[in-house]
Amino acid sequence: MTGREAYLQGLFAALSADPGLQALGVRFGRSIWHAVRRAEGPTLVVSRGRDVPVDTNIGRTTRKLVVMVSAVVWSSTPDTESDRIFELSHPVVMQFDADGIAGVEEGPTGEPQTGDEDGGIGIYTMQYAVTYQTATHAL
Template sequence: MTLRESYIQGLIDLLAAIPSFPAGVHRSMSVAFSREDSPALIVHRGAEDIENSLGDDTERHCEILISVVSRGDAPDQEADEVMEIAHPAIMQFSAPGLYLVEEVGTNAPVFAGADGNACMVTTRYKVHYCTSRLSLGA
């Protein structure tokens, strides 16, 4: 397993373990959209940049996207309530090789459905970590 995938799995485990967490936690968008539970939080990958400035090591900066899909009269408000609980846990996440979790920003809500009662809000985080130039793992 690559380090970035281990970080995604670690975040899923961390969020799912929060007592009374107000959303189902998933790795797959398709699983979250095919379920009727609302809200749903999805942990998935974004882009990754690298810096080859450390000799034999590569510094990596990988976006990890946290999307909340909610349905209701004010789905964007519900998404914010989920992120209010998730954000501090994400920012304090630690794992081997990981040296910084940085919040990058939040995308505008995307509404769906004829009456706009479904919404997805994605917050972008960047994890900074280091690997060997020849490996995506530890």
């Protein structure tokens, strides 16, 4: 397994275990489109964006992995509902740590994707950059 996938799985587990998110009835997934098709209530999706090598030095490569955390909500006020989720998920992501991680930085929030099927759907995505190191021959 690549380091980036291990980090995504670890973050997914940390978010899934959060009592506040559980109390809101948030479901968790790795696919935005699967969450949209299910239409089973608010879903927090963890997925991978770019993974950019930023420096190679003395047998180590420093990388920045873009992690996308998306709230998929079916509601007449999807922006309000997504912010309730992000209020709880943001600290979990910012405090996430694992072997090889040098830090987590908040990135831009994407433009919302919305629709009006079945009363309104909104997909809101926050991006985070996880800086980590690997051996030069590994991901």
